[in-house]
Amino acid sequence: MNLRYKITTAIVLFIALFTLSCENPFNPGIENKQNNPETLGYPPTTPDNVLRNLTLAYNQKDIELYKSCLSKSFRFQILNSDISAVGVDWWGFEQEVEYHTNLFSKGSSDGSFASPDNILLTLEIPPQSSWVNDNQIGHENWVVVLCPFYLHLYYNYSSDITAIGYARFYLKQEDGRWVIAIWVDESIV
Secondary structure: OOHHHHHHHHHHHHHHHHHHHOOOOOOHHHHHHHHHHHOOOOOOOOOOHHHHHHHHHHHHHOHHHHOOOOOEEEEEEEEHHHHHHOOEEEEHHEEEEEHHHHHHHOOOOOOOOOOEEEEEEOOOOOHHOOOOOOOOOOOOOOOOOOOEEEEEEEOOOOHHHHHHEEEEEEEEEEHHHEEEEEEEEEEEO
């Protein structure tokens, strides 16, 4: 091979790599990861996608994704047997966001618990044939989905916390997307 051929090949190779530098051939998949629903969330076009996003929000400790799952008029309800431990039987959107901001990043407001190092939420979303239409007045077109769940909060320097049970989600369409309107906790901590 002559020298001129080697230089021409090197220049062509350099230009090709420079041109492709925006799409790094040595690290494929960066573009795909940015558009992956498992990192950004699923489109809230169905109730089950909203519940998938809820799971992702917990597992990624993503407060913005969590908030996107909730209705502006969101309500969290606790079963009567747990009211004495918590002190109230329900709260709304703002309190829920505050609780989850603490859970995901700040720790409890009284300082007794740090934010967990990792969170694992497994939500078993039943098939659509198991969903129920909410027949309450004012809840037309709402869907009720009862999901068994397992929640585990991992702490490096203290005891882990686990909750299991059922969560009853009342989902509705709001502003052209599905959201959780009411979450009834039927768990055992």
